[in-house]
Amino acid sequence: MNNITNPKYNPHDISLLYKYYAGFSVQFVLDMLKGYKISELTIMDPWNGSGTTSKIAGQLGAKEVYGFDINPVMNVIAAAELLSINEFKNIELNSIQNLRNHDIKEDPLEAWFTKTSVRNIRNVELEIMTNLLDETSEPHKFLLLKKELVVKNRLTAFYYLALFETVKRLTKKFNTSNPTWIKVAKNQEEKVKISHKKFEKLFLEELQSKKTVLSKRKKNISQNIILKTQDSRKIPLDDNSVDLTITSPPYCTRIDYAVATRVELAILGFSNDNDFEELRKEMIGTTKIIKNSSEQPFYFSNTAQTFMSNVYNHASKASKTYYYKQFSQYFDGISMSISELNRVSKQNSKIIIVVQDSFYKDIHLDIAVVFEEIFDKYGWSATLKQSFEKKQTMVTINNKTKNYRTISNPTETVLIFERR
């Protein structure tokens, strides 16, 4: 393979149901799969995000596909991406209002909406659930308890995606200049008020626009796709079971992926404190410090080691304490995940990874080299390495980090690993 397609995410791709800034491009995955007998392959993405890998592998008819992500929101989105138009079913919304205000108790959506508005949103959700799943229990609790069921049910996931987008349209005024940060209402006056009728109308509009996207895409996507809310440090697959991995890990850019989906998590019933904070802790690259991280495996990589001592010795505030710990747990998580990738990959398998470099103040982190060094310890070499300069990222949006950047544009690198 000489020239590789730029993996850069294309936000104008009209085939996408959901815009995930952390995603890679559909064309990249398509090109990576060229030349393979796909129907014989087990393909995996341990950081599946919006499901670019699972969707394309499924469309091309892979034997088995596994997509894992620790964030359940991403699994719902990845499942919705698998729906084809002939599986779509219309449901009648009859403006039934089963829930009363007193049924809304500590609902996480109350961070942005008045109680009555939350009731109106949950009533639409309940109608979807009763229509599609014949389930009359509290709607969002249902999803939380039976995450896997929803992920298997592409149609329900599709309806949830439309719900996510409708609610997000209404919380727009709480967005900040940092796309991964959303404010909450400071008082009752700031909270959004929306009537049942209006919400239903907006929801149906959203559903219609998503349906238009569906109608333009390939029909009959394979059913042999398993999407699961799972930590990449514990991949739930047997040793030697995967032929091909196409993935991109969480970046080390201090972007909080959980916060970016906070509204969607609230819809799924994640309480704004406990559930949400628990999820943040499990995310690789989290800005939260977790006690008991082993701080060990980064010694596998000299580059990571040098980066860590430069961070430790940096004069800026909290370098020795908070930042040192944060990077150490990032390398820890990445190393543990690579060990799992090594375990589940077949002898002659390939692992295709897209990584993005980053900076801590003026210290450059060449993450591609870190990956090469860790993979090397397990007997893998990069048979291809190609870098692409990215025009704009979240990091450069923040003016403070700009002051420190010595290389203006971050670089994305595609690495293809094979066992020696």
Ligand SMILES: C[S@@+](CC[C@H](N)C(=O)[O-])C[C@H]1O[C@@H](n2cnc3c(N)ncnc32)[C@H](O)[C@@H]1O
């Ligand atoms: C760069 S994104 C992947 C995007 C994906 N390639 C796409 O096209 O949408 C990395 C993903 O890793 C997930 N992640 C973070 N920590 C994880 C963990 N411990 N286990 C599994 N997934 C995790 C994040 O939720 C995020 O969706």
